[in-house]
Amino acid sequence: MTPERTNAYRRVLQTIAELGPSKLLADEQDRLRTAADSLLFSHDPATDPAARAALEDAERLCRTLVENGRWERVTAMRLADDVSQCGPPLMPELKAA
Numbered sequence: 001m002t003p004e005r006t007n008a009y010r011r012v013l014q015t016i017a018e019l020g021p022s023k024l025l026a027d028e029q030d031r032l033r034t035a036a037d038s039l040l041f042s043h044d045p046a047t048d049p050a051a052r053a054a055l056e057d058a059e060r061l062c063r064t065l066v067e068n069g070r071w072e073r074v075t076a077m078r079l080a081d082d083v084s085q086c087g088p089p090l091m092p093e094l095k096a097a
Contacts, residue, residue: 008085012036015079032058039087058083
């Protein structure tokens with residue numbers, strides 16, 4: 001786990017706490033928390049079906065919130081990015097030999 005992932009997780013929880021009660025249904029809040037938790041504890045979403053499915057669900061939820069006019073695009077994109085950043089990079093950086 002890295003400080004960047006921890007900070008992203010904190011941002012997700014903060015967004016849910018601040019906007020959730022008025023802009024998210026309880027099950028939507030749970031889905032976002034589940035995605036953040038799954039990614040935070042995942043070593044590799046590419047080989048972790050639960051983490052990958054949770055990320056896809058969170059991204060789908062954010063798109064739906066925008067499509068239904070419940071959230072502004074920028075807010076939903078920021079939340080989706082934060083959820084994604086809870087996990088390890090999808091394409092690890094190559095290290096020089």
